[in-house]
Amino acid sequence: MGAREILLAEPRGFCAGVDRAIDIVERALEKFGAPIYVRHEIVHNTHVVNELKEKGAIFIEELADVPAGATLVFSAHGVSKAIQNEAKARGFQIFDATCPLVTKVHVEVAKLAKEGYEFIMIGHKGHPEVEGTMGQLTDGIHLVEDVNDVATVAPSQTERLAVVTQTTLSVDDAAAITAAIKARFPQIRQPKQQDICYATQNRQDAVKQLSSQVDVVIVVGSPTSSNSNRLRDLAEQLGTPGYMVDDASELQPEWFENAQTVGLTAGASAPEVLVEGVISRLRELGALSVRKMDGVQETIRFPLPKGLKQPEVGPPTSTPTA
Structure with a gap:
């Protein structure tokens, strides 16, 4: 290696x-x-x-x-x-x-539908998130997967039209499709904040930085993970060979034959223990050092639903005696 x-x-x-x-x-x-x-x-x-x-x-x-x-x-x-x-x-x-960031999209769809809006949704057909969002309505929501679809989408009216996006798309691809939608429907309403989630954005931004500094990019993630696939695709688009693996057992030594530096990332649904397993395997194949890039520190936490929250521990209370 x-x-x-x-x-x-x-x-x-x-x-x-x-x-x-x-x-x-x-x-x-x-x-x-x-x-x-x-x-x-x-x-x-x-x-x-x-x-x-x-x-x-x-x-x-x-x-x-x-x-x-x-x-x-x-x-x-x-x-x-x-x-x-x-x-x-x-x-x-x-x-x-x-x-909660998917729920935000659902809430926006429900709110605007009551105001008479139809929707164009940017997303991948068959993805459960797309099915869930489109299933917030019985009609009036139209899926586009790429720029070519924009030319054929046929809402019943264009006076009240809004766009929503699957949260785990390629930021750049979604921007290109949105631009095509705006060119065809100049009055379309866009969300106040983009629907692509902060984690998807941050991981894609990190791969953009990573790709220019390495000879090959390894993405830890499962084939069904949309955001993991986008990370691999992004590395390839930037001219760096990219491979996605479920775990270390899928690494192929020939990927690294002409590489001095390996970039390593993981999709938003991949646990860190799998990254550690890949590092161990790369060390077996000859890697000598591990270095972390500088990057955004994520501190967001979402609350649990009622019924599963752990009770807050406070000072013991005394019961008055009669």
Whole structure:
């Protein structure tokens, strides 16, 4: 192996929404015992899902597979109104692990729909977050996946039209599609703050810095993870070979034959222990040192839903005697 140095992207790995979602499942298991049912993978990472399965989580796609009276968790990607209503009708105890930044998009869609707006959504067809957001309405929301789709999208009116975005897209790709939408629909309403989440933005910005300093970029993430795929794609677009691996076992020594420095990052749903495993394997292959990039320090934390919050510990209270 030619590589002698590993350069770690900063930030990388878990974001606040993923931390919260995993915490919700683990606390539900602690409080109510196994099994806890989770609709869809709680986050898109094979290792996280398998660990939760071992603790007693059961992952399902159809609510018919959940027994009456069970505890059900919605995944971090969010669900449609139809799924929410069906879950309530079936009488499950529900904890919603939808990322608050996805919920923000849902709230915006509901608010503007009441004002008569239709929507163009930028996102990937079939992604659970897109299905959840589009499922906030029964009609009037139109998906575009790329600039070419913008030319054929056909809202029923253009006086009240708004754009929303999947939170885990490529920032640059979303900007290009938004520009095409604005060119065709100049009056379209955009969100006050972009829908692409801070963690997606920060990890992409870090890869932009990383790519210029390394010979190859390794992204730790599962194939189903949209934001992880975008990190690998971004490295490639910047001219640096990029590879995505679920864990260290997927590393191929030939990737590093002509590399002096390996850049290493992780998608927002990939735990740091997997990054550490990749570092160990790269050391076995000949890497001598590890260096961290300077980068944004993320301090955002999202609260847990009612019913799972740990009680605050205060001073003991005395009970007056009669």
